[in-house]
Amino acid sequence: MREGPACGIERPIALQALAGDVAVEPPATLRCETALQLARWMEKTVKPALAxxxxxxxxxxxxxxxxxxxxxxxxxxxxxxxxxAFGNAVDIAGFTLKSGKTIDIRPAERDSTLDGAFQRAITEAACLYFTTVLDPGSDAAHENHLHLDVKERRGGYRYCW
Structure with missing residues (x-):
């Protein structure tokens, strides 16, 4: 998949769902490595933290x-x-629960509720799976979502903000 002189993915996938019938809404076009880390983060961090x-x-x-x-x-x-532009990143705006409740990603640094604790926990743990994690506290461009990417950096450096 190529678009212009600089953008594209060698072998794109259309991610429609994750394990446990978790729909990806709307489906996301990503590199396999990005989808794999998203699935790992969901299974090993997001679901247990929600429980x-x-x-x-x-x-x-x-x-x-x-x-x-x-x-x-x-x-x-x-x-x-x-x-x-390379399929290395996905932005997470929130989650829909089976009960119908929604959890939106928002500034939660000073939120002492369980919703706030949940968001802070999954954000911090995201850096175990992704090399870049930007949350609503990082800058104005990320006020309503988590930016997660798998950009390769020298020495295994990670940027978690």
């Missing part, structure tokens, strides 16, 4: 805000190309 924060609730859907898209970082006119 502690909201006993009896289960995740029915993962609301993604951006998978593959040929653009610059933060949708700027000039600058570096986003990891979204």
């Amino acid at each position: 502690v924060a909201m006993p009896g609730e289960t995740i029915a859907g993962l609301r993604q805000a951006s998978g593959y898209v040929c653009r610059n970082r933060n949708n700027t006119e000039e600058g570096k190309i986003s990891e979204h």
Whole structure:
């Protein structure tokens, strides 16, 4: 899949669901490695954290805000190309639970509720699976979602903000 001189994915996948019938809404076009880390994060972090924060609730859907898209970082006119342009990134806007409740990603740094604790826990743990994690506290461009990407960096460096 190629778009323009710089964007594309060698072997794209259309991710429609994750294990346990968790719908990806809308489906996301990603590289396999990005989808794999998303699945690992969901199984090993998000689902267990939800079980502690909201006993009896289960995740029915993962609301993604951006998978593959040929653009610059933060949708700027000039600058570096986003990891979204290579299928390396996915933006998570929230979750839909089987009960119908929704959990939106939002600024939660000072939220002392279980919803806030849940969001902080899954955000911190995301850096175990992704090399870049940007949350609503990182900058204005990420106020309503988590940016997760698998960009390879020298020395295994990770950027978690």
